[in-house]
Amino acid sequence: MSLATAVSPSSKRASLGLLLFALALVLAPWIVGHAGGNTWVRTLDFALLYIMLALGLNIVVGYAGLLDMGFIAFYAVGAYLAALLSSPHLLQQFPALLALLPEGMHTSIWLILPLAALLAAGFGVILGAPTLRLRGDYLAIVTLGFGEIIRILLRNLDRPVNLTNGPKGIAQVDPVTLLGVNLGRTQELFGLRLPSVYLYYYLFAALVVLILFACIRLERSRIGRAWMAIREDEEAAQAMGLNTLRLKLLAFAIGAAFGGISGALFASFQGFVSPESFTLNESIAVLAMVVLGGMGHIPGVILGCVLLAALPEALRASMGPLQQALFGQVLVDPEIIRQLFYGLALILAMLYRPAGLWPSRTGGAP
Amino acid sequence: MNHPLLQIEKVNKQFGGVAALDDVSLSIEAGEIYGLIGPNGAGKTTFFNVMTGLYTPDSGRFQLDGQEYQPTAVHQVARAGIARTFQNIRLFNAMSALENVMVGRHVRTHNGVWAALSGHSRGREEEAQTRAHAHRLLAYVGLAGFANYRADSLSYGHQRRLEIARALATEPRLLALDEPAAGMNASEKVQLRSLLEKIRDDGHTLLLIEHDVKLVMGVCDRISVLDYGRVIAVGAPAEVRRHPQVIQAYLGAGAHV
CATH class of the missing domain: 3.40.50.300 (P-loop containing nucleotide triphosphate hydrolases)
Known part of the structure; x- marks a missing residue:
């Protein structure tokens, strides 16, 4: 028998894994909420938003092998679109519009989500088109710049016409209303008292499942194979007749669309958006989730998101009491320890698991 | 003639x-x-x-x-x-031998994003044909048993054959x-x-x-x-x-x- 690695995707194991994942997804808020209260369910909600983001970024970085350091820009585009379409901000700025819609805009989530996906995809193409001939580090720098440009634009588009309300951000974004149920309030459903964070959790979980489904289908399609071929060897891919420019644009657009959806949900969930939520640090955090988990491998990416979204919160919550118990006082600000551990975890992962914690068996690291 | x-x-x-x-x-x-x-x-x-x-x-x-x-x-x-192979072998290393040949079918197939997402029957049929075609070509160049092996895990001579199969896949x-x-x-x-x-x-x-x-x-x-x-x-x-x-x-x- 040769030492070569056989790649045999066992479908039985995959479906068992899927079942366990679904179970975990349904039960997670109850377990976490029981143990730590609503703050922790809120952390889970954010983890789900990060999963959507990371799955989008995974298409660009993991499948097509294009290093994108400004991915949070698409999250911002989605968030601001949702904020503008479902807050009083635009109506306050343009009285003519207010006369047209005296009740407020209150755009339905069914309209906002597709619009956010489309607009973000459009921005993906705008970013992609001029950068497609760049590779590796050069592409990373340009995408990083793009992320910053979007954030700075949002910060400064309060003049001459106040579109984004500048650094103050946009408040009073409507919570999601789904089939007449306001997810922003505690609801009684089927005899269960469901606080807002639980309601959002299930909405986000449903969208994660949808995006997951799309990613799995794409990964195993003609398009997915073409992306991976480009990642592995762009020149050989061209020689096989792949229009690599078009395929890369497609990866940017689809990845960005998922980012846009996540951003729109974020805005409705928070009720508030400001440029501060879309800094370079956020782009790097999402990239870290993809890389730490395992580029190009969906289960790995999800693991990376859950770990990196939960770990800082866990450390933040535990470091204060721990120091109290050990030394009788808090010596080091828990916030600093949190960042220290975060950095340490990433360094250890890079040293000992460079392909990610849960890499694809066919390997994806470029 | x-x-x-x-x-x-x-x-x-x-x-x-x-x-x-x-x-x-x-x-x-x-x-x-x-x-x-x-x-x-x-x-x-x-x-x-x-x-x-x-x-x-x-x-x-x-x-x-x-x-x-x-x-x-x-x-x-x-x-x-016109399909080519490379002097210094250039396969898609992290992909399986079968997937390498399936990429070669890209220019002769049409499935796009919609086919992937919706999984409509015409798209599934094309995907099945692509897979079958790739299996046939692997067998043709003598790599029938290696379909699920990573391309870079194959021996040198086998990698050459895989490149030829991938090129033949473009018809x-x-x-x-x-x-x-x-x-x-x-x-x-x-x-x-x-x-x-x-x-x-x-x-x-x-x-x-x-x-x-x-x-x-x-x-x-x-x-x-x-x-x-x-x-x-x-x-x-x-x-x-x-x-x-x-x-x-x-x-x-x-x-x-």
């Missing part, structure tokens, strides 16, 4: 005053294995790059199957019907092989030779650009010899071998054989 598949007329390519290709004309007939040989720096690689759209020729014309052929982008070459009218025997041992060369003959006998046309004179003389039906960017001899291996200019190009002036 035979007709010219690829006709190249007076192709010129200069690099800063040096004529890398100087009025090169050749005609490859359908169903033959055509060899292009020449000493180092003779212009073989330049010719290959001009033919596969990497360089634009300064002048001259290509006709593929009677139609004007003028690639302006590398990815159009495979669609037009080429002309299969262009850039030094396929490079780095092969004697027994791998014998196997390569029989594979190339099988491919020809099944109706394909092959162009071989090769350093290994012995292999070329053994397997090719006709040969062109390039030297300093010019074609110095064309003909059957036996004729070319005796051609005085060829002997001179390979062995130097004044050599007697």
Whole structure:
């Protein structure tokens, strides 16, 4: 028998894994909420938003092998679109519009989500088109710049016409209303008292499942194979007749669309958006989730998101009491320890698991 | 019965005053294995790059199957019907052997994003055909048992075969092989030779650009010899071998054989 690695995707194991994942997804808020209260369910909600983001970024970085350091820009585009379409901000700025819609805009989530996906995809193409001939580090720098440009634009588009309300951000974004149920309030459903964070959790979980489904289908399609071929060897891919420019644009657009959806949900969930939520640090955090988990491998990416979204919160919550118990006082600000551990975890992962914690068996690291 | 598949007329390519290709004309007939040989720096690689759209020729014309052929982008070459392999093997390493060949089917298939997301029956059918076709090609080049192996885990000789299978998947009218025997041992060369003959006998046309004179003389039906960017001899291996200019190009002036 040769030492070569056989790649045999066992479908039985995959479906068992899927079942366990679904179970975990349904039960997670109850377990976490029981143990730590609503703050922790809120952390889970954010983890789900990060999963959507990371799955989008995974298409660009993991499948097509294009290093994108400004991915949070698409999250911002989605968030601001949702904020503008479902807050009083635009109506306050343009009285003519207010006369047209005296009740407020209150755009339905069914309209906002597709619009956010489309607009973000459009921005993906705008970013992609001029950068497609760049590779590796050069592409990373340009995408990083793009992320910053979007954030700075949002910060400064309060003049001459106040579109984004500048650094103050946009408040009073409507919570999601789904089939007449306001997810922003505690609801009684089927005899269960469901606080807002639980309601959002299930909405986000449903969208994660949808995006997951799309990613799995794409990964195993003609398009997915073409992306991976480009990642592995762009020149050989061209020689096989792949229009690599078009395929890369497609990866940017689809990845960005998922980012846009996540951003729109974020805005409705928070009720508030400001440029501060879309800094370079956020782009790097999402990239870290993809890389730490395992580029190009969906289960790995999800693991990376859950770990990196939960770990800082866990450390933040535990470091204060721990120091109290050990030394009788808090010596080091828990916030600093949190960042220290975060950095340490990433360094250890890079040293000992460079392909990610849960890499694809066919390997994806470029 | 035979007709010219690829006709190249007076192709010129200069690099800063040096004529890398100087009025090169050749005609490859359908169903033959055509060899292009020449000493180092003779212009073989330049010719290959001009033919596969990497360089634009300064002048001259290509006709593929009677139609004007003028690639302006590398990815159009495979669609037009010329598939290539690489001198230094370039597979999609982290993908399985099967997936490598399936990527080769890309230009002859149509499934887009919608087919992937919706999973409609026509799309699924095409995907199943792609898979079956790729399995057949793997078996054809003798890699039937390796479908699920990572490309870079295969042996050197197997990787060469996989590259050929991937190129065949594009349904080429002309299969262009850039030094396929490079780095092969004697027994791998014998196997390569029989594979190339099988491919020809099944109706394909092959162009071989090769350093290994012995292999070329053994397997090719006709040969062109390039030297300093010019074609110095064309003909059957036996004729070319005796051609005085060829002997001179390979062995130097004044050599007697």
